[in-house]
Amino acid sequence: MSKFSLSRLGWNGTHSLITALIFLTLVIGSRVSDRFLDRVYLLESVTLFAEVGIVALVLNFVIASGVIDLSVGSITVLVACLYAKLSAAGQSLPVCLLAAIGAGAALGWTNVLLVKLLNAPAFLVTVATLALYRGIAQVLMGPQSVEIPESWVGIDTQTFVGLTIPLWILFLLAILIGLVFDRHVFGRETLAIGSNEEAARNAGVNVSRTRAIAFVLAGVASAVAGVLMVSRLGLARHEFSRGIELDAITMVVVGGTSIRGGKVDVLGTVLAFLLISLVRTVMGIANLPAEYQFSFMGLLLIAAVAAIGIQPRKLLLRFRTRS
Amino acid sequence: MNTVPVIDARGISLEFNGVAALKGVSIQLQAGRVHALVGENGAGKSSLAKVISGLYRPTRGELTLLGRQVQFASPLKARQAGVSLIHQEPTPFPDLSLAENIFAGSVPRRLGLVDRKAMLERAGEIFAEIGLQRSPTELAASLPIADQQLLELAAAMAQELKVVIFDETTAPLTPNEVDRLFGIIDRLKERGVAIGIVSHHLHEVFRVADEVSVLRDGALVSSGPIGNYDRDSLIRAMVGRDVKSNSHQSSSHQPSSYHPGQVQREVVLRVEGLSGKNFADCSLVLHAGEIVGIGGLVGAGRTELLRAIAGLDKPVAGSVELGGEKVKFSSPREAAQSGLVMVPEDRRHDALLLERPIRENVVLPILRRLANRFGFISRKVEVEMAERETGRFSTKMAGIDQPVGELSGGNQQKVVLASRIAVGPKILLLDEPTRGVDVGAKQEIHDHIRSLAQEGVAILMVSSDLPELLAISDRVLVMAAGTIQGELSGERATEEGVMSLAVAR
Numbered sequence: 001m002s003k004f005s006l007s008r009l010g011w012n013g014t015h016s017l018i019t020a021l022i023f024l025t026l027v028i029g030s031r032v033s034d035r036f037l038d039r040v041y042l043l044e045s046v047t048l049f050a051e052v053g054i055v056a057l058v059l060n061f062v063i064a065s066g067v068i069d070l071s072v073g074s075i076t077v078l079v080a081c082l083y084a085k086l087s088a089a090g091q092s093l094p095v096c097l098l099a100a101i102g103a104g105a106a107l108g109w110t111n112v113l114l115v116k117l118l119n120a121p122a123f124l125v126t127v128a129t130l131a132l133y134r135g136i137a138q139v140l141m142g143p144q145s146v147e148i149p150e151s152w153v154g155i156d157t158q159t160f161v162g163l164t165i166p167l168w169i170l171f172l173l174a175i176l177i178g179l180v181f182d183r184h185v186f187g188r189e190t191l192a193i194g195s196n197e198e199a200a201r202n203a204g205v206n207v208s209r210t211r212a213i214a215f216v217l218a219g220v221a222s223a224v225a226g227v228l229m230v231s232r233l234g235l236a237r238h239e240f241s242r243g244i245e246l247d248a249i250t251m252v253v254v255g256g257t258s259i260r261g262g263k264v265d266v267l268g269t270v271l272a273f274l275l276i277s278l279v280r281t282v283m284g285i286a287n288l289p290a291e292y293q294f295s296f297m298g299l300l301l302i303a304a305v306a307a308i309g310i311q312p313r314k315l316l317l318r319f320r321t322r323s
Numbered sequence: 324m325n326t327v328p329v330i331d332a333r334g335i336s337l338e339f340n341g342v343a344a345l346k347g348v349s350i351q352l353q354a355g356r357v358h359a360l361v362g363e364n365g366a367g368k369s370s371l372a373k374v375i376s377g378l379y380r381p382t383r384g385e386l387t388l389l390g391r392q393v394q395f396a397s398p399l400k401a402r403q404a405g406v407s408l409i410h411q412e413p414t415p416f417p418d419l420s421l422a423e424n425i426f427a428g429s430v431p432r433r434l435g436l437v438d439r440k441a442m443l444e445r446a447g448e449i450f451a452e453i454g455l456q457r458s459p460t461e462l463a464a465s466l467p468i469a470d471q472q473l474l475e476l477a478a479a480m481a482q483e484l485k486v487v488i489f490d491e492t493t494a495p496l497t498p499n500e501v502d503r504l505f506g507i508i509d510r511l512k513e514r515g516v517a518i519g520i521v522s523h524h525l526h527e528v529f530r531v532a533d534e535v536s537v538l539r540d541g542a543l544v545s546s547g548p549i550g551n552y553d554r555d556s557l558i559r560a561m562v563g564r565d566v567k568s569n570s571h572q573s574s575s576h577q578p579s580s581y582h583p584g585q586v587q588r589e590v591v592l593r594v595e596g597l598s599g600k601n602f603a604d605c606s607l608v609l610h611a612g613e614i615v616g617i618g619g620l621v622g623a624g625r626t627e628l629l630r631a632i633a634g635l636d637k638p639v640a641g642s643v644e645l646g647g648e649k650v651k652f653s654s655p656r657e658a659a660q661s662g663l664v665m666v667p668e669d670r671r672h673d674a675l676l677l678e679r680p681i682r683e684n685v686v687l688p689i690l691r692r693l694a695n696r697f698g699f700i701s702r703k704v705e706v707e708m709a710e711r712e713t714g715r716f717s718t719k720m721a722g723i724d725q726p727v728g729e730l731s732g733g734n735q736q737k738v739v740l741a742s743r744i745a746v747g748p749k750i751l752l753l754d755e756p757t758r759g760v761d762v763g764a765k766q767e768i769h770d771h772i773r774s775l776a777q778e779g780v781a782i783l784m785v786s787s788d789l790p791e792l793l794a795i796s797d798r799v800l801v802m803a804a805g806t807i808q809g810e811l812s813g814e815r816a817t818e819e820g821v822m823s824l825a826v827a828r
Contacts, residue, residue, distance in 0.1 A: 179699075182702075183699050183700050183701075183702065184694075184698050184699050184700070185690045185691055185694045185698045185699075185700065186698060188683060188687070188690055188700075189687075189690065191676075191679065191683070192676055192679070192683070192687055195676035195677070195678055195679050196672075196675065196676050196677065198672060198673050199672075199673055199674050199675055199676055200676070200687070201654070201655060202635070202655050202665070202667055202673055202674060203655070203674075203687045203688040203742065204654075204655055204656040204659045204687075204688050204746075205656070205687070206654070206656060262676065262678055262679065263678060
């Protein structure tokens with residue numbers, strides 16, 4: 001009975017599997033430390049990863065269209081640094097926030113321009129801007145930390161109806177993005193491009209414009225993550241948020257979105273976000289060194305890729321018959 | 324001539340997913356003789372060439388090479404045994420030198436290392452022999468297509484060549500290049516190589532062939548020395564004996580609502596001197612409510628012409644007028660906004676989102692029209708639209724949320740047509756609308772095309788299926804070698820008439 005209504009809501013095997021893994025993680029976590037299952041502690045821990053979760057949700061647009069953006073983590077840190085510099089220079093809060101979001105959009109747009117100008121795959125271009133954007137952040141900041149004014153510090157500790165503000169942003173965004181993929185022209189055309197670019201073009205979809213919007217949105221989401229990050233930490237440094245693109249892509253792929261494009265799973269991304277933030281927290285309290293944590297994330301990504309590999313039907317569909 | 328044939332293929336059958344491409348074909352290739360394979364599109368010529376050269380393994384039948392039964396594991400194994408196929412458009416390794424291309428897979432070695440000197444020397448010798456004026460150290464990337472074919476031949480000759488088959492090799496060549504190729508074929512004959520050629524161009528067949536075999540629907544229908552045939556008898560053999568009855572059928576049927584001379588219909592599309600890749604100087608007019616067919620053989624430039632009209636490719640010269648106004652579409656999107664929509668030939672590659680539901684496929688071209696001003700589409704509106712459009716056809720499906728890739732070819736094609744008709748086009752370009760579609764679905768698609776024409780839609784249809792072309796077209800344009808060779812209508816629209824224009828050059 002309940003199963004029927006769940007599947008009508010789009011519940012699938014991937015979701016059940018991730019949920020089971022979340023419970024397993026909770027059980028393991030409670031064995032490692034008795035304070036782990038504390039509600040406030042869990043909320044704080046998950047909130048730490050909300051920034052990555054937000055990036056992952058929006059990255060779904062880029063990935064569902066069949067390409068990738070690896071520069072999101074660098075946009076996050078560059079925007080965080082810009083924000084800190086601007087506010088240190090005495091700019092008001094609204095100005096700083098608007099400038100940060102605008103910078104995110106501009107950096108996403110730069111990716112689009114480079115892809116078009118160089119006629120190169122997005123993968124290559126965003127590997128380059130991954131280095132470039134972080135490099136600019138380093139040039140901007142040098143070795144020091146820049147603190148931000150009190151007015152924007154600590155958004156992660158403020159709660160509203162039991163959830164922290166970053167988590168509210170994440171969950172509302174998830175609902176919106178789910179709707180866009182299901183019912184909005186942009187979401188549907190994005191999926192069409194990822195499923196079969198040529199067919200989408202022939203059906204009248206403006207392929208380059210749709211992909212451009214996806215990259216700009218990824219830039220904006222990374223900027224939001226950046227301002228949430230400076231608020232949480234109260235300062236910015238150029239080496240922050242290193243490697244979060246790996247976490248974000250892992251959330252997207254583990255959640256069931258196809259890395260080849262054409263298939264998206266927003267609910268899966270949210271569940272994968274919960275799973276990964278809990279796993280990371282458990283690894284943290286178990287005092288697992290950072291390098292092991294990194295290896296574990298790699299293994300998780302490999303497991304997700306393996307799970308995708310065991311889908312022969314999709315491969316059969318891809319098989320082209322031309323005479 | 325009692326010698327053992329070089330190639331003796333007996334009772335060759337070939338099936339793809341239960342569909343027969345060859346039905347018990349037997350054929351022999353003799354040393355120093357040229358054997359031509361002719362037939363309509365899809366008759367099985369290329370399939371037979373590929374079976375002989377080891378690219379396809381026959382479902383039944385046996386193949387002997389100089390009296391010994393063989394079964395090639397791969398084209399490379401066939402080549403090493405002395406049997407090679409020369410493709411119309413070879414695919415050399417662009418970043419390797421010509422010499423490396425020739426010896427790919429069988430590099431001469433010394434002490435386990437590539438013997439570069441021997442390789443270059445041998446390549447130079449072969450080039451001299453076939454008159455390819457290129458350096459063996461040159462990269463293959465910039466080679467024109469005629470030289471790519473010679474490169475493939477050179478690779479064949481790097482082994483002891485016993486059999487070579489040219490598969491539609493002359494189609495992309497200029498007359499001079501064709502002459503050069505025929506000169507090489509003559510020299511290969513003198514050396515005692517058994518030669519097969521697959522060709523659409525009958526005058527070439529009469530020029531070089533010693534024997535000819537005619538295939539139709541995968542079966543061998545006629546075979547013998549070239550002297551036993553003339554052009555007309557060859558065409559008759561290709562089309563089949565039931566030509567007369569068939570053409571009667573199509574002329575007794577009064578297709579669509581177009582009656583020449585009765586009402587002067589409005590001209591909706593005028594194409595003037597359109598030229599592009601693989602077609603040149605094509606002109607045509609299309610009236611509202613009219614079905615115009617484009618016949619011709621594969622490679623005649625028909626698809627390219629349609630694509631240029633639809634804005635998928637840019638023409639290099641000429642003009643397209645829609646309702647009296649010159650248009651230059653830079654995308655299918657612009658064309659659709661002006662009421663012109665194309666249904667591409669390869670539905671899986673160019674028209675369908677295979678893993679997405681039928682519903683999404685059907686509404687994709689009209690998403691923007693269904694959306695409210697914020698870009699959102701009501702699910703109710705979308706479902707109604709998808710059900711209405713798929714309901715035009717009796718599409719066999721589990722429901723509109725089934726992935727379209729799970730449907731049969733015929734039902735997939737109905738989904739493509741439904742999605743394009745949903746746009747409400749004034750002009751519909753169809754490229755092989757019933758390719759790979761079962762008989763029932765075919766009939767249904769034909770009925771639908773006719774009723775669209777009756778509603779006033781102008782239809783331009785490329786079809787290689789002669790009965791289909793003649794049955795639903797009001798008039799037929801025939802293309803060959805990139806140009807429109809002529810127009811047939813009424814009594815003159817027969818299968819022989821079409822083939823006769825299609826093989827001209």
